[in-house]
Amino acid sequence: MVKGRVIGRLWSTKRIDTLPQGALLDVELENGTHLVAFDPLGCGDGEQVLVTQGSVAAAFFENVKAPVDALIVGSIDEQD
Amino acid sequence: MVKGRVIGRLWSTKRIDTLPQGALLDVELENGTHLVAFDPLGCGDGEQVLVTQGSVAAAFFENVKAPVDALIVGSIDEQD
Amino acid sequence: MVKGRVIGRLWSTKRIDTLPQGALLDVELENGTHLVAFDPLGCGDGEQVLVTQGSVAAAFFENVKAPVDALIVGSIDEQD
Amino acid sequence: MVKGRVIGRLWSTKRIDTLPQGALLDVELENGTHLVAFDPLGCGDGEQVLVTQGSVAAAFFENVKAPVDALIVGSIDEQD
Amino acid sequence: MVKGRVIGRLWSTKRIDTLPQGALLDVELENGTHLVAFDPLGCGDGEQVLVTQGSVAAAFFENVKAPVDALIVGSIDEQD
Secondary structure, eight states: OEEEEEEEEEEOSSBOTTSOSSEEEEEEETTSOEEEEEESSOOOTTOEEEEEESHHHHTTSSSTTOOOOEEEEEEOOEEO | OEEEEEEEEEEOSSBOTTSOSSEEEEEEETTSOEEEEEESSOOOTTOEEEEEESHHHHTTSSSTTOOOOEEEEEEOOEEO | OEEEEEEEEEEOSSBOTTSOSSEEEEEEETTSOEEEEEESSOOOTTOEEEEEESHHHHTTSSSTTOOOOEEEEEEOOEEO | OEEEEEEEEEEOSSBOTTSOSSEEEEEEETTSOEEEEEESSOOOTTOEEEEEESHHHHTTSSSTTOOOOEEEEEEOOEEO | OEEEEEEEEEEOSSBOTTSOSSEEEEEEETTSOEEEEEESSOOOTTOEEEEEESHHHHTTSSSTTOOOOEEEEEEOOEEO
16 A cells, blocks of 8 residues: 545546546655545545555445546554 | 546557457656556547556456556546 | 565554454665555564565455555565 | 557567467567567567556466566557 | 566565465566566576566466465576
């Protein structure tokens, strides 16, 4: 997984049918790159999150054909 | 997923049979790198799009052996 | 696999249900980038570890839908 | 997919049995990095090609255990 | 696949049970980065090898849950 910070939300009206309904968040990773992750947890701007990528992200959805390759799996509490 | 901007289209006549018919778009990502994504949505030059990569991109197609590792899943409306 | 060094641990209380219980370690790779890996071995800070990424990391778990894309598969003894 | 240019061919006599027979081409990508892709199309040096990566590349082969993670899926005609 | 050069071997005594027994080699890629690949071919230091990554690497093993994401599939003879 990778750590990132939520910096915004995207909307997409023109989309393929199998893209699940729900929040698509713009996440800035530690190295400065960005990715767009599906958020099932209701995270807000500035929140530190943990993102899983690849086919295991898609496995979260009922529809096994959900075209989602990045999923927020947790909000980060603290780190020691 | 990653955000990108459509900058052109590719044609490939000499191709393997399992490569699906349809638009193959040249997409420039935020970090300046390029990828070629299958476009089921009819996106045009300059359009901001959301691209899913890896095996979940291939799952979009009827043919489970479609060799497509990048799929445009949506056109981006706006961002806050 | 990639080699890395454990530099800390993360906690996530607000998380999706399918994220397995267990240690999530912050690992610094040789190239300076970081990733967060699930640790089934009880590794400690400073320990050199071997990390497997992608869907094969998720295959470790009983729950085939575990959204884990990075797994510590070993602690490194020595190298020649 | 990614665009690249064929710059040579590799031979490997000492190889695992499940690596399919056929051309293994050295491909230079747009960003200057190289990858080695299986070529079912008979592409030559200097040819611009489209390469698919990951598990969907392996799905091309009869043997579902073919250890191929990069496949030339087309030769690029032109671009607008 | 990617080309690399074997630069050493790793040992891991503290490891998960599903990590296959066999050589884990430190491989330096053309771009200077390193990865650790499972070697079924008995390659030695300095040998030029071809490495496959991701889930197709794991498919090599009898145990479908082998957590191996990088596999040496061949030793490189020569290149033109």
